[in-house]
Amino acid sequence: MRILFTFIGGSGHFRPLIPVARAAQAAGHTVAVAGSGGRGPEIAAAGFTAFATSEPRRPAEAAERATVETPDPAADIRELAEGFARRGARRQAAAVLELARAWKPDVLVRDEVDFGTAIAAESLGLPCATVLVLAAGGFLRKEVVAEPLHELRSAHGLPSDPELAVLERGLVLSPFPPSFRNPCFPLPARTFSFRPTATVPADTTPRTPTVYFTLGTVNNTTDLFSRVLAGLQELPVNVVVTVGERVDPADLGPLPDHVRVEKFVPQELLLPQCDLVVSHGGSGTLMGALAHGLPSVLFPLGADQPYNAQRCMELGTARVLDPITVTSEEVRMTVSAVLADADYRRASERIREEINALPGPEQTIPLLEGLHRS
Secondary structure (H helix, E strand, O other), X not given: OEEEEXXXXXXXXXXXXXXXXXXXXXXXXXXXXXXXXXXXHHHHHOOOEEEEOOOOXXXXXXXXXXOXXXXXXXXXXXXXXXXXXXXXXXXXXXXXXXXXXXXXXXXXXXXXXXXXXXXXXXXXXXXXXXXXXXXXXXXXXXXXXXHHHHHHHHHOOOOOOOOOHHHHOOEEEEOOOHHHOOOOOOOOOOEEEOOOOOOOOOOOOOOOOEEEEEOOOOOOEHHHHHHHHHHHOOOOOEEEEEOOXXXXXXXXXXXXXXXXXXXXXXXXXXXXXXOEEEEOOOHHHHHHHHHOOOOEEEOOOOOOHHHHHHHHHHHOOEEEOOOOOXXXXXXXXXXXXXXXXXXXXXXXXXXXXXXXXXXXXXXXXXXXXXXXHX
């Protein structure tokens, strides 16, 4: 079976596909991954044949910001509708149609907000599975994307789909524990939840606590890094910070020996040694923390992050701070409080137990094979 995995956007849209794609390879299927041209090296480094669905962005479009921007939920919704469901979906549908006609996949597997691939799959009569990338739900709502997707369907000669059933057609795969989903936004009926990877047991040897601090790969700003680090470095903990490709660690100035700053450290190697994660609340980082039973302190910056942060508060796994107004003293006091309160750790460990009880990614492959046969 030939399976083409597709995503639109950055690493946070690609990484949830990786466990399923690797499981498909291990089962003997031919796998390729299609994403924007700038993601080709990342796709290849993960071990997959890479296809580009758009040109790489110019460097100016990925410029670093010195200060954090005030979160604007309305702007995030507009970007979802116009950037992803209109412009991005139009571009992605055309690219995937051309690629699929040449590469001839048997099944398409798309990330949740890759709407263009869903349209392309229906146009070609190919089965299509969806991998969720938004953990809590709520950010992606059908009424937000309905108008541009109805227009795209019409442009491709597809029949009316007033309920946008195309977004849940086939199979939905969720790499998140079901209890984390906001009950106001229930999972689609045909959802199969799986555990992305096996987690390494936490290091229980008595030691100085370790805090991991990251703002992901998109919203890295030296101002917020500096404020948070000023608070963290006052605590009796080891701190590991990853700043991504857009920030030079030297820009953060001299730091004490117990604070280590890197551009990137694989989370699967780092998290088993940690006691708490300070982050933006992106779905990937947050699920990595919870998979290791780690509580969080969160600075939601936009998109799905406020929805994830709200769900963490409801489940008792995190405290949330305002990224615009937070002071170093607030960071110090909040991180100290979460580390000292065992309830946060116990709530996070309950989620870890739920994750570990889920089937592994290899169990998604018979479902994809069933799509092909149906």
